[in-house]
Amino acid sequence: xxxxLAIMSMAAVSAMAITASRVGPVSTYGELxxxxxxxxxxxxxxxNKAVQVKGMSLFWSSGNTYSTDFYSEKGINRxxxxxxxxxxxxxxxxxxxxxxxSGRSYTTGGEGFQKALxxxxxxxxxxxxxxxxxxxxxxxxxxxxxxxxxxxxxAAQEYGKYNNVxxxxxxxxxxxxGTVKSHADAVIPxxxxxxxxxxxxxxxxxxxQPDACANAGISDKNYGCTLHFYAATHYMGDGGYNxxxxxxxxxxxxxxxxxxxxxxxxxxxxPDENSSNKWVEWMAQKGVSWTNWNASAMDETSAAFSSAxxxxxxxxxxxxxxxxxxxxxxxxxxxxxxxxxxxxxSGFSTGVANGATTSILDDMEDGNRYGYLGGAWAAxxxxxxxxxxxxxxxxxxxxxxxxxxxxxxxVSGDSKNTSKYMAALKDVKIGKGTLDYGPYIKMFLTLLKExxxxxxxxxxxxxxxxxxxxxxxxxxxxxxxxxxxxxxYNYHRVNKDASEGWKEVEITTDMLKQETWGDDSxxxxxxxxxxxxxxxxxxxxxxVPDDMNQPKYPYLYIDDVKCDGLSFTAVSGGAGDTPKxxxxxxxKxxxxxxxxxKxxxxxxxxxKxxxxxxxxVxxxxxxxVITDIKVIDDFEDGDEVASTTGTWxxxxxxxxxxxxxxxxxxxxxxxxxVVVFPGTADAANGTKGFAALTExxxxxxxxxxxxxxxxxxxxxxxxxKGVDLSACSALxxxxxxxxxxxxxxxxxxxxxxxHQINFEDALEWTTVVASWDDIAQPSWGEPVDLNKxxxxxxxxxVIGYKNIEYQPTINFLFVxxxxxxxxxxxxxxxxxxxxxxxxxxxxxxxxxxxxxxxRIQVFDMQGNMVMNRLESAAGNHQVSLEGMNRGNYVVxxxxxxxxxxxxxxxx
Numbered sequence: 001x002x003x004x005l006a007i008m009s010m011a012a013v014s015a016m017a018i019t020a021s022r023v024g025p026v027s028t029y030g031e032l033x034x035x036x037x038x039x040x041x042x043x044x045x046x047x048n049k050a051v052q053v054k055g056m057s058l059f060w061s062s063g064n065t066y067s068t069d070f071y072s073e074k075g076i077n078r079x080x081x082x083x084x085x086x087x088x089x090x091x092x093x094x095x096x097x098x099x100x101x102s103g104r105s106y107t108t109g110g111e112g113f114q115k116a117l118x119x120x121x122x123x124x125x126x127x128x129x130x131x132x133x134x135x136x137x138x139x140x141x142x143x144x145x146x147x148x149x150x151x152x153x154x155a156a157q158e159y160g161k162y163n164n165v166x167x168x169x170x171x172x173x174x175x176x177x178g179t180v181k182s183h184a185d186a187v188i189p190x191x192x193x194x195x196x197x198x199x200x201x202x203x204x205x206x207x208x209q210p211d212a213c214a215n216a217g218i219s220d221k222n223y224g225c226t227l228h229f230y231a232a233t234h235y236m237g238d239g240g241y242n243x244x245x246x247x248x249x250x251x252x253x254x255x256x257x258x259x260x261x262x263x264x265x266x267x268x269x270x271p272d273e274n275s276s277n278k279w280v281e282w283m284a285q286k287g288v289s290w291t292n293w294n295a296s297a298m299d300e301t302s303a304a305f306s307s308a309x310x311x312x313x314x315x316x317x318x319x320x321x322x323x324x325x326x327x328x329x330x331x332x333x334x335x336x337x338x339x340x341x342x343x344x345x346s347g348f349s350t351g352v353a354n355g356a357t358t359s360i361l362d363d364m365e366d367g368n369r370y371g372y373l374g375g376a377w378a379a380x381x382x383x384x385x386x387x388x389x390x391x392x393x394x395x396x397x398x399x400x401x402x403x404x405x406x407x408x409x410x411v412s413g414d415s416k417n418t419s420k421y422m423a424a425l426k427d428v429k430i431g432k433g434t435l436d437y438g439p440y441i442k443m444f445l446t447l448l449k450e451x452x453x454x455x456x457x458x459x460x461x462x463x464x465x466x467x468x469x470x471x472x473x474x475x476x477x478x479x480x481x482x483x484x485x486x487x488x489y490n491y492h493r494v495n496k497d498a499s500e501g502w503k504e505v506e507i508t509t510d511m512l513k514q515e516t517w518g519d520d521s522x523x524x525x526x527x528x529x530x531x532x533x534x535x536x537x538x539x540x541x542x543x544v545p546d547d548m549n550q551p552k553y554p555y556l557y558i559d560d561v562k563c564d565g566l567s568f569t570a571v572s573g574g575a576g577d578t579p580k581x582x583x584x585x586x587x588k589x590x591x592x593x594x595x596x597x598k599x600x601x602x603x604x605x606x607x608k609x610x611x612x613x614x615x616x617v618x619x620x621x622x623x624x625v626i627t628d629i630k631v632i633d634d635f636e637d638g639d640e641v642a643s644t645t646g647t648w649x650x651x652x653x654x655x656x657x658x659x660x661x662x663x664x665x666x667x668x669x670x671x672x673x674v675v676v677f678p679g680t681a682d683a684a685n686g687t688k689g690f691a692a693l694t695e696x697x698x699x700x701x702x703x704x705x706x707x708x709x710x711x712x713x714x715x716x717x718x719x720x721k722g723v724d725l726s727a728c729s730a731l732x733x734x735x736x737x738x739x740x741x742x743x744x745x746x747x748x749x750x751x752x753x754x755h756q757i758n759f760e761d762a763l764e765w766t767t768v769v770a771s772w773d774d775i776a777q778p779s780w781g782e783p784v785d786l787n788k789x790x791x792x793x794x795x796x797x798v799i800g801y802k803n804i805e806y807q808p809t810i811n812f813l814f815v816x817x818x819x820x821x822x823x824x825x826x827x828x829x830x831x832x833x834x835x836x837x838x839x840x841x842x843x844x845x846x847x848x849x850x851x852x853x854x855r856i857q858v859f860d861m862q863g864n865m866v867m868n869r870l871e872s873a874a875g876n877h878q879v880s881l882e883g884m885n886r887g888n889y890v891v892x893x894x895x896x897x898x899x900x901x902x903x904x905x906x907x
Contacts, residue, residue: 020339024129025053025086027334031163032131032198034222037249038287039198039256042163043335050287053131054327055085056304057259059296060137061117062093062105065516066297069308071117074476074497076124079295082313083304084328087131089258089291090121091171094138094147104516107147112525116513118155120494123511126164129332133258133291134159135168139206141175143183153190160195163339167191167199168258172206172228180204181216188220199223200256208234208241210255214248224254227288230302231279232272233265242282249286257283257290262319267293267300271319280326292323297803299704306803309541309548311476311498315803348419348471349560354572361534361561362445364421369396369408371561372570375446375456375533377423379405383855384868386758387439388431389540393424395853395872399450403870407443416502417473423536423558428475430540430549434739434758436778438542439549444482444535445561456532458484463529466565468507472558473499475551478537481512483530490514491535492526498552502559517779534561543706543799545806626769629728630820633713635689640676642818644723646714648691650675658703660800663695675711682736682814685765690816696738696808698800707800711815715791722746722790728820730771736762737813738798744775745793746786753781754795761810769823794818839891846879846904852895859890 020027029041029051038050056079059067069075071090079085092114096105104110118134125132134155136148152167159165169187173180184201191199199220203213206228213225227245234241245255260279262271283290297308304320316324351365352358352372362371369377378398381389394406409424411417425443432439447459468479480493492512496505512526536558540549633642640648650673652660664673679688691711698707715723725731731744739761743754755775759768777783798813800806838849848856852874858867858881866884871877889904 020129028332053086055087056295057089057291059294073124089133091137137171156191156194170202211244211247214253228259230261230265231275267302374449377407379443386434388433392427440539442537462531465563474553474556482533627822659699659701661697706802710797722792726788730823733818743795
């Protein structure tokens with residue numbers, strides 16, 4: 001193994017030390033060198049031998065999350081560990097050619113975004129001891145040369161001393177070779193100011209003419225030419241691509257196939273294995289190194305992966321399976337070359353004395369929940385927003401008397417961590433519930449003491465912080481610096497991959513980037529002077545099954561949080577609030593497994609359960625105050641026609657190519673599926689009829705998005721007309737069965753981003769009330785105000801998962817009593833559960849009896865939360881209502897296994 005010291009740019013003031021975590025190709029071959037038409041290494045054994053390295057090219061870095069998710073430490077780690085790559089290509093989106101990516105492409109406002117991706121990928125490649133190609137990725141007759149000069153000077157100064165790094169200065173020129181040479185003559189000298197590493201040059205015809213490149217008169221001692229081809233379009237010998245490469249090599253210039261595909265040149269079609277085999281064999285014979293296009297889950301068949309879910313490994317496309325079979329199997333040994341100079345810290349902090357000068361924000365050694373700047377540790381989960389993520393951390397009172405989670409715990413049973421205390425999230429479980437974004441658990445350290453609840457002050461001196469360092473063990477997580485500039489939670493962050501052992505990380509501010517959603521602040525660099533908190537977030541992906549969203553390790557431990565460049569006087573409070581010990585901290589977390597090691601399965605009447613995971617009861621149930629304004633349909637007449645004269649129907653994803661199914665009878669007379677069933681079909685309902693989808697089965701087929709089936713209702717027989725529901729404050733219905741998305745359409749939305757709300761699986765008949773405020777468009781759509789005076793359609797969509805083979809936990813959906821209502825309380829109420837909870841009011845005291853820890857919430861009649869507290873143990877709890885205005889309120893009490901809602905009056 002060897003140690004790496006990143007060469008810092010003029011803007012940076014702190015060096016960053018990285019130790020390769022394994023011996024790989026870079027330790028074995030050294031820096032790649034042009035050597036008489038072949039590539040050799042700088043390690044003595046390979047100084048005159050041909051070296052071939054193989055790997056993957058990432059998709060455009062200006063693409064969407066199905067591309068950029070792979071531009072991460074986790075993505076690079078999986079490419080090495082799961083696929084066996086020796087080289088990865090960073091395809092930097094230089095200009096806004098392919099995507100509506102303003103704010104992401106380098107030349108259209110995304111310079112900071114691209115540099116953050118680049119630093120994360122290069123650091124990860126160095127850590128895994130593989131090569132990384134920094135590619136100026138454009139398809140153009142112009143090279144955007146001025147911008148390229150600026151970028152490559154930065155990249156060479158920052159990374160040019162790594163043996164790992166290769167520079168590709170123009171992906172695919174479409175003009176003449178003279179223009180390419182002029183571009184090269186401008187870019188190569190700025191690279192050579194800082195680095196002697198290999199430089200790759202493109203050629204006309206989308207880099208299909210390496211012979212022209214070799215004949216262009218490029219003056220450099222260590223350059224090669226690129227070759228791009230697609231096996232299903234470009235056959236060996238047909239277009240002379242291989243002959244052009246052999247000509248270049250014959251002139252003493254090596255060729256590197258930095259982009260080749262198994263499919264057609266447009267990225268579609270199925271892999272041509274016969275042609276691909278011939279190309280792979282030719283490259284092996286000629287010593288041509290290669291990176292296959294492409295490592296992403298984008299919507300083209302050249303993509304290697306069918307899903308961007310890769311916490312625990314990849315799911316491969318046909319192309320990905322083929323390419324994986326051609327990778328891996330090499331053996332490596334460290335030749336002993338130094339790859340830069342070395343710096344490394346070791347050991348754990350043993351504490352900071354009160355009043356001492358330090359840059360350590362907290363090492364937790366004083367045993368309390370406060371950092372040395374005075375701010376406190378805490379944790380939050382997504383349950384208040386509809387999620388079901390959880391931790392087993394103890395519940396304590398914060399400085400304001402409110403319940404919060406304990407975060408600082410003793411280290412126990414961990415021989416590698418020699419300190420006494422650390423921060424921890426324990427027994428992490430991710431559950432999406434009704435969230436329409438990714439579920440999460442987060443712990444954070446407030447930099448300064450809060451003046452009031454949830455209002456931490458910014459720490460202006462944090463502008464002097466150049467590098468954040470901390471040690472961690474456990475789950476993959478997003479580290480973020482939260483600032484007052486960001487109001488939509490899209491904080492600047494970087495993802496760190498899961499680690500079974502303790503790992504020290506260094507994060508410079510230019511590694512932090514915002515995600516692609518949110519307001520315009522995502523295009524702005526972080527202002528460290530406005531920093532309020534540091535946070536560590538374990539986050540699942542949206543629209544992914546819970547069992548695929550669980551972290552590889554169900555815990556996250558943090559220690560020794562430090563900020564280079566910062567110097568302050570420590571405030572150490574001693575062990576005044578020494579945390580409780582826990583057997584799970586420092587060792588393995590415990591988990592609950594049903595007898596026999598399997599989860600229980602519930603088969604609901606009316607259909608088969610297709611999953612071994614037991615569904616949870618919906619947290620939405622009967623609202624306390626509902627006045628019916630209009631009964632849209634209660635199905636008591638047993639027909640398919642609603643009271644609005646509209647008709648019920650069902651549909652699937654068949655039209656766009658999906659193969660999802662329901663077992664409802666298709667009636668030619670109706671011209672559609674029979675969806676209204678007699679009440680006797682489900683005795684638990686107790687009414688004369690209801691609408692239903694039965695025996696739901698998801699199958700994406702050739703559809704490009706998530707598979708689905710749905711109930712639909714046209715509000716009027718004439719579908720060009722709508723119904724005026726502006727007198728309603730909410731919509732209400734009862735349902736039983738699958739989790740679903742309820743959608744409302746007024747005919748204005750053109751991009752399918754309909755106003756909607758999510759509801760969970762429900763084993764019992766459950767009433768839900770959705771106010772107009774609850775029904776909102778997804779974040780990706782073009783915003784349109786819902787016209788409540790002209791509602792044309794409703795839908796209840798049971799939606800699967802894109803590129804993930806999965807079936808619904810409950811494979812049916814029953815709907816009844818659909819109404820337009822006046823709901824004076826905009827609170828989704830929890831289902832009552834007998835025997836677990838008891839509520840009563842005595843004067844100004846609310847008495848709550850629980851069989852477990854419980855959350856107690858009080859809402860006014862407009863749905864505003866006026867009290868929110870957590871009782872950490874079972875028992876009789878007395879909650880004072882003193883100071884609350886006279887009137888009616890709603891109380892909601894929830895435990896892990898039960899929930900109850902009641903209406904109370906204060907006289």
